Amino acid sequence: MSDDLEKQLREALRHVDPPPGFAARVSARTQSEQRHRWLAARHRWVPATLAASVLLSLLVAYGWQLRHEREQGLAARQQLIEALRLTGEKLDLAYRGVQDASKPAVPPDTGDT
Secondary structure, three states: OHHHHHHHHHHHOOOOOOOOOHHHHHHHHHHHHHHHHHHHHHHHHHHHHHHHHHHHHHHHHHHHHHHHHHHHHHHHHHHHHHHHHHHHHHHHHHHHHHHHHHOOOOOOOOOOO
């Protein structure tokens, strides 16, 4: 039985020449698989690139919004300062008017003393 097993192994493992065009087919298939792997690796980055683009767009939009709000705040501050200045001037004017009205009237000097 051992001789029979050896015979079967020799027969199964004997050298057989490949069919014509075998090397070309293997080479073509290998190149195709390498190209497919390269494309798959390349497409793996597409979702990450899109996510990064969306995130960057949101950050830029947020920055613009903050800048716009700051500019509006500065403009409102300038308006408030101007309104307070005008109010102060009007209050000073009103105060002087009240002070002038509360002074006793001095009769004109007639020179009869």
